[in-house]
Amino acid sequence: MMPAMASRQIVAGRTCVVTGAGSGIGRALAQRLAGQDCPVAICDWDEDGLRDTEATIAGPVLAKKLDVRDRGAQMAFASEVAEWAPAPFGMVVCNAGVTVSQLAAEAAPEDDEWVMDVNFWGVIHGTRAFLPILLEQGSGAIVNVSSVFGLIGFPSQSAYCASKHAVRGYTESLRHELRGSGVTAVAVHPGGIQTNIVRHSRFHKDDQGNTDRTVLEREFDNIARTSPAKAAQTIQDGVEKGKGRILIGPDAAMLAGLLRMAPVSYYSVMKRLEPLVRRS
Ligand SMILES: NC(=O)c1ccc[n+]([C@@H]2O[C@H](COP(=O)([O-])OP(=O)(O)OC[C@H]3O[C@@H](n4cnc5c(N)ncnc54)[C@H](O)[C@@H]3O)[C@@H](O)[C@H]2O)c1
Structure with a gap:
């Protein structure tokens, strides 16, 4: 028997929240959603970037400077958004994220903690702040941004x-806990997306042993x-x-397929395919 599909979620015209x-x-999400008549509540710890995004949005927008690691700030933001929300x-x-490039054996512990605090605790705080509101209304989606690196391991990205x-x-x-509630939880796994993630990263050494961050920035732009x-x-x-799971990009789809065929030895296959995925 086919598993039951999760119920469809309405997004257009509804109040949406985007961290980072x-x-x-x-x-891009905030701009797209605003273009579909969604009032958008947005936050970021980079106030200049946040204001630049806000300036591109013509419809209702609530912008808040906020560090997603701060649980109290996320709770207060959720209350403010609930008060403000012009639509259900x-x-x-929960999108805000950062990375560090360093080998596990040489890792600066404070950089590992920074990554865990933003990427994991930032998502948990955001989920817990907004989930009660969605449960109360009996609909909506918590959408947490993971990565293809949430499916595989990769050197220098432990x-x-x-x-x-x-x-x-x-x-x-x-997602399993929410069955029957009308609310869903979705994990998003992007492949390589042309953003500032690498430029915003902390850097010590990449998977090729490079210690010059501009090399990694070029590699990323290439891939x-x-x-x-x-x-x-x-x-x-x-x-x-x-x-329940959203893969983004042909590279993410390819990796997910590779993982099914080679659940342990996928990295050896990736190394062999590497020259094919680089732009000439
Ligand atoms: N770009 C990719 O190839 C890629 C691939 C897989 C997953 N992702 C994930 O996508 C998400 C978005 O990243 P992006 O690629 O757009 O990168 P980006 O650096 O362009 O944007 C990330 C945003 O998050 C904000 N942010 C970082 N730490 C924060 C904090 N503590 N509090 C509030 N805001 C904070 C940054 O200021 C920035 O505006 C991240 O979770 C990232 O891990 C990106």
Whole structure:
């Protein structure tokens, strides 16, 4: 028997929340949703980026400078958004994230903690702040941004991979808990998206042993194929279709397929395929 599809979620016209909306995927999501008549509540710790996003939005917008690691600030933001919301809630996207490039054996512990605090605790605080509001209204989606690195491990990204696997485990558990509530929880796994994630990262050494961050920035620009606007579209479409897991980009689909065929030895296959995925 086919498993029952999750119920469809309405997003257009509903109040939506996006963390980390001052750049990249978060900014593109806020802009896309606003273009579909969604009042948007956005936050970021980078006030300049946040204000730049806000300035591009013509409809109702509530923008708040906020560090997602701060549980109290996320709770206060949720209360403020609930007071303000001109329409029922559609989706709450816990998107803010950071990374560090360093080998596990040489890792600066404070950088590993930074990544876990933003990527994992930031998502948990955001989920717990907004979930009661969605449960009260009996609809809506908690959308937590993981990564393809929440499906595989990758050299020099041990803390990032750990944080994104944690987001996936948390979100999938929540999804099962929410069965029958009308609310859903969705894990998003982007492949390479053309954003500032690497420029905003902390850097010690990459997977090739490079200690010059500009090399990694160039590599990333070379490999990341999907635009933030396309990522935003994929997220909205996936949520509206009731998907529990959303993969973004052909690289993410390819990796998910590879993982099914080679659940342990996927990295060896990836290394062999590497020259094919680089732009000439
Ligand atoms: N770009 C990719 O290739 C890619 C791939 C997989 C997953 N992701 C994930 O997508 C999400 C969005 O990243 P992006 O690629 O748009 O990167 P980005 O750096 O362009 O945007 C991330 C935003 O999060 C904000 N942010 C970081 N720490 C914060 C904090 N403590 N409090 C509030 N805001 C904070 C930043 O200021 C920035 O505006 C992240 O969770 C990232 O891990 C990105």
